[in-house]
Amino acid sequence: MKFTVLGTGSATPQLGKHPSAFLVQIDNEYVLIDCGEATQYRLLEQKIKPNKLKTICISHLHGDHYFGLAGLLSSLSLSQRKEPLTLIGPPDLIKIIELQIENSNNKLNYELIFVPTQNKEVELVLDKTFFKIESFPLIHRIPTTGFLISRAEGKRHILADKLPENFPVHFMGMLKEGLDVEDPMTGEIFKSSDYTIPGTPEKKLAYCSDTAYKPDLIPIIEGANLLYHEATFTDELKSRAEMTQHSTASQAAEIAKCAAVKKLVLGHFSSRYKNLDQHLIEAKSVFQNAVLAEEGKTYSI
Structure with a gap:
C-alpha cells in the first residue's frame, strides 16, 4: 500500500498547502480520500491519470474536503470513462453532485455507484477481494467519518x-x-x-479527518501501520480546537500512542501557521514516529 499526500491545508486557501486530498494505492487499485478544490490538478502533478480511480471517499461536507469533486467527475466523463466509479460519503453528497450535473446540462458517461455513510458506528462500506474500507464516526461540527483501509494478508x-x-x-x-x-x-x-512461506502481512491505513480529540477511536484504529490524523492547531490554541471541534498536534499524537500505530502523519494545518516546527515538536514529545504531511510525498505502508 502507498499513501500520497495531495493537500495538507485546512479551510482557508494557502499557497503551497492545498485543501485535503489523499491518494491510496492498494496493489494496482487507486482510492481517493477527500477531494478538495483542484484535486484533479494535484493528481496530474503526480502523474496519476484520474481514470485510474475506482473509488472516492468523502469524509464530510465542509468545502475544503469535497469542492473539487464535481470538476473531477465531469473531467472523467469528458475523457470518455466507461468503467463504474464508487463514491462513498455523506447521504446529502449525491444530491449535491446530481444538482451540479443537472444544472450544467451535463451527463456522466459512466455509472456512479453511491454508498452513503453514517456517523453512528463502524460500518463496512466497501468489501473487495483483497481489501476493504470501513467508515467510523468522528466528532466535528457536521456529520463526519474517518476511514480504515485494510489490505488482506497475502497468500503464502x-x-x-x-x-x-x-x-x-x-x-x-x-x-x-x-x-x-x-x-x-x-x-x-x-x-x-x-x-x-507466509505472504505479505495484513496492512492497515487509518484516516482521521476533521475531528475533536476522540479517545473512542483508539480500539478502531489500533495497530494501524499508518495513521493520518488532522492537527489543525498547536497547544496554545487548544481552546480554539475544542470550540471548532478540531485537534492539536499533541492530541493527534496521543491517539497514535494509545492506539500503538506504527507511524503518524499530521495534516490539515491552519493557515495562521507559516512555520510548522511547533506542530512536530509537540507531536514528537508524545509519539516519536510522527511526521508532517508534505505535499506530493508518498509514504509506503
Missing part, C-alpha cells in the same frame, strides 16, 4: 525449488491457500508449512 509464497519438477499448478494453489496436498499416485504428503 511457494518455495518452488523445493518442489518436484512438473509439480501440478493446481496443487501449488492449494499449498498457497495453506492446505496440505497428497499425491494421489504415491500417497506422499506435501505440507504447506514445508513448501511455502
